[in-house]
Amino acid sequence: MHTTQLPDDALNHKAAHLIKNELLLFLKTHPTSVELGTKSREHFLYGVPMHWMNDWGTPCPLFVRQAQGAHFTCADNISYVDFCLGDTGAMFGHSPEPVARTLEQQARRGYTTMLPDMLAPQVGAALAEQFGMPCWQITTTATDANRFVLRWARAVTGRQKLLVFDGCYHGTVDDTMVDVEANRTVSRASLLGQNVDLGQYTVAVDFNDLAAVERELASGDYACLLTEPALTNCGMVPALPGFISSLRSLTQRYGTLLILDETHTISSGRGGWAKNHEVKPDFIVVGKPIAGGLPAAAYGFSGDMAAKMQAAKDLAPAGHSGIGTTLSGNMMTLAAIHATLTEVATPAAYSDMFKLADKLEDGLNIQLKRHGLPWCITRIGARIELQFCKSSPLNAREARATQNEVIENAIHLFLLNRGVLLTPFHNMMLVCPATSEDDINRLLVVFGECLDQLV
Numbered sequence: 001m002h003t004t005q006l007p008d009d010a011l012n013h014k015a016a017h018l019i020k021n022e023l024l025l026f027l028k029t030h031p032t033s034v035e036l037g038t039k040s041r042e043h044f045l046y047g048v049p050m051h052w053m054n055d056w057g058t059p060c061p062l063f064v065r066q067a068q069g070a071h072f073t074c075a076d077n078i079s080y081v082d083f084c085l086g087d088t089g090a091m092f093g094h095s096p097e098p099v100a101r102t103l104e105q106q107a108r109r110g111y112t113t114m115l116p117d118m119l120a121p122q123v124g125a126a127l128a129e130q131f132g133m134p135c136w137q138i139t140t141t142a143t144d145a146n147r148f149v150l151r152w153a154r155a156v157t158g159r160q161k162l163l164v165f166d167g168c169y170h171g172t173v174d175d176t177m178v179d180v181e182a183n184r185t186v187s188r189a190s191l192l193g194q195n196v197d198l199g200q201y202t203v204a205v206d207f208n209d210l211a212a213v214e215r216e217l218a219s220g221d222y223a224c225l226l227t228e229p230a231l232t233n234c235g236m237v238p239a240l241p242g243f244i245s246s247l248r249s250l251t252q253r254y255g256t257l258l259i260l261d262e263t264h265t266i267s268s269g270r271g272g273w274a275k276n277h278e279v280k281p282d283f284i285v286v287g288k289p290i291a292g293g294l295p296a297a298a299y300g301f302s303g304d305m306a307a308k309m310q311a312a313k314d315l316a317p318a319g320h321s322g323i324g325t326t327l328s329g330n331m332m333t334l335a336a337i338h339a340t341l342t343e344v345a346t347p348a349a350y351s352d353m354f355k356l357a358d359k360l361e362d363g364l365n366i367q368l369k370r371h372g373l374p375w376c377i378t379r380i381g382a383r384i385e386l387q388f389c390k391s392s393p394l395n396a397r398e399a400r401a402t403q404n405e406v407i408e409n410a411i412h413l414f415l416l417n418r419g420v421l422l423t424p425f426h427n428m429m430l431v432c433p434a435t436s437e438d439d440i441n442r443l444l445v446v447f448g449e450c451l452d453q454l455v
């Protein structure tokens with residue numbers, strides 16, 4: 001076990017006390033958000049467009065007035081440095097200029113037709129150039145992209161089963177919403193309205209456990225193995241050196257397709273983790289920021305896979321494939337993807353992001369050391385995670401054992417009340433091309449003040 005004991009009771013006690021004060025401060029300084037929250041309840045469940053927007057740990061949702069670059073302003077006209085960046089959707093900054101300009105022009109040329117826009121060949125070429133996969137399909141969300149790739153994988157291989165890692169999240173794809181209980185894969189207990197035993201066709205094993213992967217794949221039953229190159233949704237669990245390339249070899253050996261979900265690991269470098277580490281999966285899924293924050297995602301595959309997919313489709317009876325949605329790949333989305341990939345997600349943008357992420361990582365480590373806290377920073381390019389353990393966890397079990405909601409909430413609320421937004425539900429900080437040294441310094445100062453109160 002790489003992890004250490006959670007911080008002691010005194011720390012938890014101080015964190016709980018801090019939360020009480022910070023909740024009161026939030027209510028005092030955000031009267032407009034409080035009012036909007038009350039009004040929204042008249043017509044929205046929990047007063048928010050999506051129910052989980054109510055789960056941020058604030059006493060009412062924080063309503064946004066406008067967002068630009070690395071900053072946003074709330075309904076009460078308070079300005080924030082945004083290190084959540086829509087949990088990657090705005091990884092290239094809010095309303096990047098080239099995307100805003102393109103959308104203004106496209107808005108006069110049409111939004112959606114169910115026909116391919118003339119820009120389609122250029123969008124395909126931009127995806128291929130950036131992510132190193134020759135063939136593509138567009139979806140509206142990364143959830144959809146994962147869901148559709150699973151369909152293709154089953155259609156192409158004629159196999160039924162799916163292998164994932166414990167602690168995975170690939171959007172609200174039912175097949176992947178599983179937990180491991182007493183060595184059995186079961187439907188996640190928190191799922192609402194699920195009436196299927198998801199463990200019937202999905203098996204989850206520990207990340208970084210090659211032997212467990214091979215034990216499963218050897219059955220020859222698995223259509224595909226779906227994973228992120230690092231788990232990023234249960235804290236952050238990086239792959240051990242060689243783990244992902246070994247997955248590539250194992251999947252090839254047993255006739256299983258390897259799907260890499262790069263929705264979050266786009267942060268690791270231009271073109272994503274696989275391209276930068278020379279691993280060639282059968283499918284890659286890219287989502288969230290590829291249209292500068294507009295809903296869009298895509299999945300890429302080889303020419304050989306494209307031929308197999310076409311053969312599967314041609315062999316199937318005529319009718320709906322169960323793959324695709326009406327608004328996906330519309331004119332507006334294609335224009336936004338093209339502008340983002342060619343003008344925003346540039347080598348220079350990544351280089352700026354990494355320089356500032358270096359500064360953030362160093363600064364956080366200095367603060368942890370100064371306060372004698374046995375916590376660590378796990379990083380994937382521009383994505384930085386603070387974890388309450390000595391070194392990065394090896395798998396989701398270790399990651400879960402290090403989580404501490406009270407301390408996490410205290411840090412998030414303290415920072416929020418001082419104009420710094422972290423990603424909710426864990427401690428993720430994302431740097432975008434518009435983030436400045438001042439923004440990083442602001443986070444570091446406020447984080448230091450927070451630790452002064454906690455320790």
Ligand SMILES: Cc1ncc(COP(=O)(O)O)c(C=O)c1O
Pocket residue numbers: 087141142143144146169170171172228233261262263264287288
């Ligand atoms: C790794 C990964 N894949 C897919 C998704 C789904 O993205 P979306 O919610 O945009 O469909 C997420 C969302 O957080 C994710 O973290």
